Amino acid sequence: MKKTIVPLTMLPPGNSGIVVDTESVGRGIISRLSDMGLHYGSEIKVVSSTGLGPILIQVKDCTMAIGRGMARQILVKRKV
Amino acid sequence: MDILRFVDEEQKRILAEVGSEPARLITTAYYRQAAELSDKCVKRESQARESFTSKADAILLHRFFGPLILVGVVYILYYLSIVKGYQLTHYTWPWLASFRNLVISILPKEGLLFDPVMRSIVLSVVDGLIAVLNYVPIFAILFSLVAILEDTGYVPRMAFIMDRVFRQFGLHGQSMFPMVLGGVVVGGCAVPGIMATRTIKDQRARIATILVIPLLNCLAKTPLHIMLIEMFFREYRPFAIFFISTISLVIALTVSKILSLTVLKSEESAPFLMEMPPYHMPTILGVLQRCWERLWLFFRKIVVVVIPVMVIVFALTSLPGLNTAKRELYLAELDKIVEDFQAAVGDESPYASVVSDDNLTELVRFSKEFDLAKKAARSEAGLKKVHRKFMARDLAFYKLSNRGRFELDGVMETDVEAARISRYYRGFERERKALRSRLRDDTINHSVLGIIGRSFEPITKYAGFDWKVNIALLSSFAAKESSVATLGGIYGLDGGIGLEGQVDAEDLGWTDLHALALMVFMVVFPPCIPTLLAVKMETGKTLWMVFAGLYPVVLGLVLAGLIYTGGNALGLTGIQAMVAFYVLSTLIMLVLAMIHRPNAEALDDWSS
Numbered sequence: 001m002k003k004t005i006v007p008l009t010m011l012p013p014g015n016s017g018i019v020v021d022t023e024s025v026g027r028g029i030i031s032r033l034s035d036m037g038l039h040y041g042s043e044i045k046v047v048s049s050t051g052l053g054p055i056l057i058q059v060k061d062c063t064m065a066i067g068r069g070m071a072r073q074i075l076v077k078r079k080v
Numbered sequence: 081m082d083i084l085r086f087v088d089e090e091q092k093r094i095l096a097e098v099g100s101e102p103a104r105l106i107t108t109a110y111y112r113q114a115a116e117l118s119d120k121c122v123k124r125e126s127q128a129r130e131s132f133t134s135k136a137d138a139i140l141l142h143r144f145f146g147p148l149i150l151v152g153v154v155y156i157l158y159y160l161s162i163v164k165g166y167q168l169t170h171y172t173w174p175w176l177a178s179f180r181n182l183v184i185s186i187l188p189k190e191g192l193l194f195d196p197v198m199r200s201i202v203l204s205v206v207d208g209l210i211a212v213l214n215y216v217p218i219f220a221i222l223f224s225l226v227a228i229l230e231d232t233g234y235v236p237r238m239a240f241i242m243d244r245v246f247r248q249f250g251l252h253g254q255s256m257f258p259m260v261l262g263g264v265v266v267g268g269c270a271v272p273g274i275m276a277t278r279t280i281k282d283q284r285a286r287i288a289t290i291l292v293i294p295l296l297n298c299l300a301k302t303p304l305h306i307m308l309i310e311m312f313f314r315e316y317r318p319f320a321i322f323f324i325s326t327i328s329l330v331i332a333l334t335v336s337k338i339l340s341l342t343v344l345k346s347e348e349s350a351p352f353l354m355e356m357p358p359y360h361m362p363t364i365l366g367v368l369q370r371c372w373e374r375l376w377l378f379f380r381k382i383v384v385v386v387i388p389v390m391v392i393v394f395a396l397t398s399l400p401g402l403n404t405a406k407r408e409l410y411l412a413e414l415d416k417i418v419e420d421f422q423a424a425v426g427d428e429s430p431y432a433s434v435v436s437d438d439n440l441t442e443l444v445r446f447s448k449e450f451d452l453a454k455k456a457a458r459s460e461a462g463l464k465k466v467h468r469k470f471m472a473r474d475l476a477f478y479k480l481s482n483r484g485r486f487e488l489d490g491v492m493e494t495d496v497e498a499a500r501i502s503r504y505y506r507g508f509e510r511e512r513k514a515l516r517s518r519l520r521d522d523t524i525n526h527s528v529l530g531i532i533g534r535s536f537e538p539i540t541k542y543a544g545f546d547w548k549v550n551i552a553l554l555s556s557f558a559a560k561e562s563s564v565a566t567l568g569g570i571y572g573l574d575g576g577i578g579l580e581g582q583v584d585a586e587d588l589g590w591t592d593l594h595a596l597a598l599m600v601f602m603v604v605f606p607p608c609i610p611t612l613l614a615v616k617m618e619t620g621k622t623l624w625m626v627f628a629g630l631y632p633v634v635l636g637l638v639l640a641g642l643i644y645t646g647g648n649a650l651g652l653t654g655i656q657a658m659v660a661f662y663v664l665s666t667l668i669m670l671v672l673a674m675i676h677r678p679n680a681e682a683l684d685d686w687s688s
Contacts, residue, residue, distance in 0.1 A: 032353060039111040040104065047134070050143050053244025054253070054352045063137065065240040065253075067352030 008071040017076030165218030208390035227370035231362030248673040250340025252285035262293040284347035292332040294607035312595040396529040421508035447481040543640035592654025597640040
């Protein structure tokens with residue numbers, strides 16, 4: 001059985017997950033994510049994730065690119 | 081203060097009781113509410129556009145195709161604006177030339193040797209203006225295309241693709257767009273480029289971007305590069321053009337890495353987080369508006385900076401002027417040239433009175449105006465009109481200026497005597513111009529700028545720059561657009577210096593190492609004054625402006641010194657030095673890219 005809660009970077013392209021937590025809790029991360037409409041409980045679909053550079057995700061109707069270092073800190077629950 | 085303590089305590093209490101930060105609770109509730117509301121109120125239209133966007137993104141953001149398409153887009157952008165826009169300037173140039181002629185016609189007339197000061201000042205300002213205005217078609221195309229890119233939504237995609245590369249050099253994906261404006265390949269303008277960095281949230285990357293944009297190939301640097309390539313690297317033109325259009329990026333990336341490892345270490349960094357908006361069809365109005373906004377920045381630069389600067393440069397290159405004894409000496413020389421010419425014409429010639437002291441100045445002016453009018457003529461018919469007009473004005477002057485040929489009853493005739501004299505006249509003009517340029521040389525030599533330029537010679541000689549080059553560089557600090565004209569002017573090449581610059585290699589007495597050193601120095605040339613002002617405005621600190629103005633001088637002298645002194649020591653030819661320099665810089669850049677700061681993770685971090 002695969003782990004169900006993983007950092008966003010571990011999610012392969014095409015898969016979705018639900019944001020459950022962020023690793024470091026600064027005011028920065030929360031306000032920035034909410035600026036982009038990302039919050040606990042929102043569903044993220046990984047569009048493309050190459051070994052290098054930012055990963056491309058889809059939240060609702062919105063596509064966004066998110067830095068790898070930041071994505072590593074977003075914990076998502078894998079959706080099957 | 082009590083309220084702050086209260087808030088603090090409440091935060092702790094909630095954290096202890098609920099196990100979650102209040103801020104987190106609030107945003108979660110906030111978004112849950114928003115989601116409920118939007119579910120209730122918003123009726124979704126078909127997903128056509130979104131699915132088009134995601135299909136397009138599958139290709140445009142593809143791991144391999146994405147970067148390839150990006151290169152293609154940038155190539156097309158520059159091809160259309162620089163190559164096609166340059167062709168457009170052939171149509172706009174005559175307008176500028178006739179504007180110049182118009183100004184000349186209302187100015188006090190020039191003398192055989194000394195010109196009225198009023199005339200010289202106004203002409204130097206007008207020439208400066210024209211040199212800059214000539215770029216308007218190129219910029220209009222570049223800025224329109226850039227606005228189209230912005231409106232379609234491709235710009236954030238550029239940032240996404242470039243981020244993985246630019247991160248290695250302390251820049252940000254979003255640095256790409258400002259760098260395109262600043263001239264990543266060839267021909268941009270640093271001012272709108274620096275303005276466009278505003279969207280970069282990462283402060284460290286933003287300042288790094290601002291500081292390296294002036295290193296890119298701004299359009300004003302291009303004429304000098306082209307002139308030097310044509311003069312010294314003609315056989316290797318494709319490589320030389322490749323060299324100059326990519327070396328600036330190599331140097332910029334190297335410098336930005338060094339800066340972010342050193343002086344920018346303490347600046348705040350932020351992670352990459354960008355929305356990729358759905359693709360849009362740009363509107364014509366929107367594109368024109370943005371294009372105009374950026375063009376306006378450019379026009380403002382002209383009025384605010386070029387005009388005062390040209391006046392100041394003029395003053396610095398002509399004051400304090402020659403003393404009376406020297407002036408007398410030059411006048412005596414002129415008298416001799418005039419006498420020789422008149423003697424060659426002879427007293428018996430029917431043209432003796434035409435070239436007499438009273439009429440000679442008029443003849444010179446006539447001949448010059450005739451030349452200018454011919455150059456400004458836009459068509460075959462226009463040229464004919466010019467001939468007719470000047471023939472009607474004064475037949476004798478016209479014959480002498482047109483090698484004795486004239487039209488009589490619709491038939492071309494040759495006046496043999498006039499043809500003979502016009503040969504002597506051309507010789508006389510040559511000598512007079514040589515004398516004038518010697519006079520100008522002498523004046524500049526003893527001018528304020530000449531003295532400054534000479535005082536820098538002990539340092540700049542390692543870069544192969546003599547005092548004349550120093551003057552050209554000092555004055556092009558104000559407006560690089562004029563570097564070719566200034567060089568031409570200082571090296572005493574009277575008239576005829578177009579934008580391509582018809583300067584001969586022999587006239588300069590340079591080797592190709594001189595030229596290469598100058599080209600590389602020009603790449604890292606300090607930003608022009610409008611750019612410096614933009615740096616101050618965008619960083620909010622005078623310190624960064626001073627830094628942006630000074631580090632390129634040091635860097636430029638080191639690089640140019642390396643090429644000239646190093647190249648001479650190793651006995652390299654210009655092209656060998658060019659290849660060596662390119663390989664060396666690229667290696668340094670790649671090595672630097674591999675250096676990660678000890679806390680490299682923090683580059684993307686935000687724990688602060």
